[in-house]
Amino acid sequence: MLVNAKQILEEAKRLSYAVPQFNINNLEWTRYILEESQSLKSPVILGVSEGAAKYFGGFRTVYNVVSSLIDDLNITIPVVLHLDHGSSVEFCQKAIEEGFTSVMIDASQYDIDKNILITNQVIEYAKSKNVSVEAEVGHIGGTEDNVKGNVLHATVEDCEKIVEETNLDFLAPALGSVHGLYKGKPNLNFSRMLEIKEKTKVPLVLHGGTGIDDKNIIQAIKHGICKININTDLQIEWSKKVRKFLIKNKKIYDPRKIISSGEEAIKNKVREKIILFGSVNKI
Ligand code: 13P
Numbered sequence: 001m002l003v004n005a006k007q008i009l010e011e012a013k014r015l016s017y018a019v020p021q022f023n024i025n026n027l028e029w030t031r032y033i034l035e036e037s038q039s040l041k042s043p044v045i046l047g048v049s050e051g052a053a054k055y056f057g058g059f060r061t062v063y064n065v066v067s068s069l070i071d072d073l074n075i076t077i078p079v080v081l082h083l084d085h086g087s088s089v090e091f092c093q094k095a096i097e098e099g100f101t102s103v104m105i106d107a108s109q110y111d112i113d114k115n116i117l118i119t120n121q122v123i124e125y126a127k128s129k130n131v132s133v134e135a136e137v138g139h140i141g142g143t144e145d146n147v148k149g150n151v152l153h154a155t156v157e158d159c160e161k162i163v164e165e166t167n168l169d170f171l172a173p174a175l176g177s178v179h180g181l182y183k184g185k186p187n188l189n190f191s192r193m194l195e196i197k198e199k200t201k202v203p204l205v206l207h208g209g210t211g212i213d214d215k216n217i218i219q220a221i222k223h224g225i226c227k228i229n230i231n232t233d234l235q236i237e238w239s240k241k242v243r244k245f246l247i248k249n250k251k252i253y254d255p256r257k258i259i260s261s262g263e264e265a266i267k268n269k270v271r272e273k274i275i276l277f278g279s280v281n282k283i
Pocket of ligand 1: 023047084085178179180181206207208209210229230231232233
């Protein structure tokens with residue numbers, strides 16, 4: 001069942017667990033994630049970056065793949081089709097027009113007033129289509145940015161301001177996590193996370209879930225995180241297995257066999273995260 005993310009994240013906030021966002025890269029990954037989430041009775045958010053949408057062929061193709069798999073596989077858990085890091089109002093609108101049930105507008109490179117202005121433009125359109133909206137404050141960087149000091153941490157004031165002046169559904173404050181593999185150790189600002197949780201009262205999102213150890217994940221959930229994004233972890237697990245398979249099976253050329261040699265690895269990682277985040281049996 002395709003739904004927007006508002007209700008499932010409000011529920012996660014109420015019961016103190018996090019709903020996983022797994023980024024999808026192709027039809028096969030989508031199927032593995034849906035099947036494993038269904039077997040654990042966990043709501044799931046399928047994250048699609050603009051790059052991934054382009055790789056699939058476009059937003060409509062992604063929507064058709066996801067909605068058809070939900071039907072064909074009899075998936076009954078709540079599934080959110082979410083645009084990850086939408087870079088403009090136009091991209092968000094396009095994703096919504098094609099059937100996405102949730103979007104992130106990432107205007108974090110601008111000052112807070114411009115961020116709010118752009119976020120409101122997305123919200124105005126999204127709300128008319130019953131689509132949920134995520135915004136980002138501060139700036140979540142990439143690999144090495146945590147050691148180079150390039151992660152611009154969100155301030156409590158900016159988070160309060162964007163929540164007061166928009167009707168956003170959930171908020172990603174940059175508090176030390178980065179996308180991709182960490183150089184050095186992630187150093188999450190838990191005291192500020194808690195303050196943002198208490199002052200804004202909206203579900204919070206943790207980007208860059210790969211490489212954050214279990215203890216810190218549990219802490220983050222206690223400090224208001226209700227959605228955790230995982231991408232690189234699945235890529236690493238899948239590619240490790242496929243590489244091994246190809247080295248061992250030099251004569252196999254059937255793409256179904258090659259791609260699905262990583263199925264178990266993805267399903268194991270999805271299962272591990274769902275159990276860690278506490279979203280198992282939550283439907
Ligand atoms: P990772 O690739 O570090 O898991 O981060 C994913 C993410 O935050 C997508 O928005």
